[in-house]
Amino acid sequence: PRLANQIAAGEVVERPASVAKELLENSLDAGARRIDIEVEQGGIKLLRVRDDGAGIEADDLPLALARHATSKIRELEDLERVLSLGFRGEALASISSVARLTLTSRRRGAAQAWQVEAEGRDMLPSVQPAAHPDGTTVEVRDLFFNTPARRKFLRAEKTEFDHLQEVVKRLALTHFEVGFHLRHNGKGVLGLHPAGDQHSQARRVASVCGPAFLEQALPLDIERGGLRLWGWVGMPTFSRSQADLQYFYVNGRTVRDKLVAHAVRQAYRDVLYNGRHPAFVLFLEIDPATVDVNVHPTKHEVRFRDSRMVHDFLYGSLYRALADVRP
Ligand code: ADP
Ligand code: MG
Numbered sequence: 001p002r003l004a005n006q007i008a009a010g011e012v013v014e015r016p017a018s019v020a021k022e023l024l025e026n027s028l029d030a031g032a033r034r035i036d037i038e039v040e041q042g043g044i045k046l047l048r049v050r051d052d053g054a055g056i057e058a059d060d061l062p063l064a065l066a067r068h069a070t071s072k073i074r075e076l077e078d079l080e081r082v083l084s085l086g087f088r089g090e091a092l093a094s095i096s097s098v099a100r101l102t103l104t105s106r107r108r109g110a111a112q113a114w115q116v117e118a119e120g121r122d123m124l125p126s127v128q129p130a131a132h133p134d135g136t137t138v139e140v141r142d143l144f145f146n147t148p149a150r151r152k153f154l155r156a157e158k159t160e161f162d163h164l165q166e167v168v169k170r171l172a173l174t175h176f177e178v179g180f181h182l183r184h185n186g187k188g189v190l191g192l193h194p195a196g197d198q199h200s201q202a203r204r205v206a207s208v209c210g211p212a213f214l215e216q217a218l219p220l221d222i223e224r225g226g227l228r229l230w231g232w233v234g235m236p237t238f239s240r241s242q243a244d245l246q247y248f249y250v251n252g253r254t255v256r257d258k259l260v261a262h263a264v265r266q267a268y269r270d271v272l273y274n275g276r277h278p279a280f281v282l283f284l285e286i287d288p289a290t291v292d293v294n295v296h297p298t299k300h301e302v303r304f305r306d307s308r309m310v311h312d313f314l315y316g317s318l319y320r321a322l323a324d325v326r327p
Pocket of ligand 2: 022026091
């Protein structure tokens with residue numbers, strides 16, 4: 001099982017950012033309202049995610065670290081979805097096979113918190129009592145300590161942290177209702193409070209994308225034929241020096257898709273495109289029955305039933321909005 005776990009880990013656990021993604025998704029699944037992320041040395045030395053979600057029963061703690069132990073398959077439809085994703089119910093097992101993992105949790109309303117530890121698949125068998133408020137903390141130390149070959153592929157601390165921070169930002173932009181607090185090497189990097197109304201959502205966008213983006217961005221909210229596109233688009237003249245600032249979500253799931261990219265690029269180009277990368281935070285809401293967002297677990301592609309119609313809606317909405325404010 002140790003080898004199997006490490007092979008599975010190769011798929012899920014590529015770098016600290018991929019660990020962060022799995023832990024954050026678990027916290028969100030557990031209904032967390034606040035998530036604290038503490039990182040040391042880019043996440044290689046330490047990645048600690050604490051949430052105030054539903055927590056885990058003491059008896060279920062060892063199970064959570066076992067392979068194929070998911071509490072999330074309830075119906076056949078679910079199972080099909082999970083199977084199509086390939087390696088569900090394996091994230092914690094995979095991570096613990098290549099790091100030192102401590103899982104501490106207190107089920108909401110329970111009298112006591114409990115803890116289990118695993119180190120490269122050598123799980124300490126006992127569940128120990130611990131001090132912890134309602135919710136869960138997963139602490140991952142010394143990533144790849146037992147797989148030096150993989151450790152060699154890690155980049156500089158700053159690069160790893162940038163990737164990790166990007167994971168947090170991407171999730172924070174589609175979970176406005178959850179607070180995210182990220183610290184690196186003892187310093188606060190992101191402090192995002194729950195954002196209920198439009199104003200505080202815009203404030204979160206400014207925190208995540210930078211105030212300069214929000215200042216010039218055009219807010220957008222267009223509904224037509226059962227489709228809704230809302231968010232913020234940067235003016236064609238806005239350029240961002242470093243990384244691309246392109247966030248696109250379909251029904252709350254992050255998407256990097258050719259059809260979407262094409263529609264957006266085309267709209268910018270036809271208005272006033274000047275060779276710079278467009279910047280945007282956009283949410284497409286569409287009848288879930290007409291879209292498959294589980295095409296591939298990590299590539300973030302989607303399959304629309306009527307891709308032509310979606311393309312035209314995206315292109316048309318963006319073109320009109322941008323043409324309206326063309327300088
Ligand atoms: P999956 O998320 O696919 O079920 P994981 O390996 O990521 O698989 O997690 C295994 C199980 O551990 C989950 O199904 C869940 O029951 C439990 N779990 C993990 N993290 C948390 C958390 N932060 N809060 C509550 N339960 C959690
Ligand atoms: Mg999970």
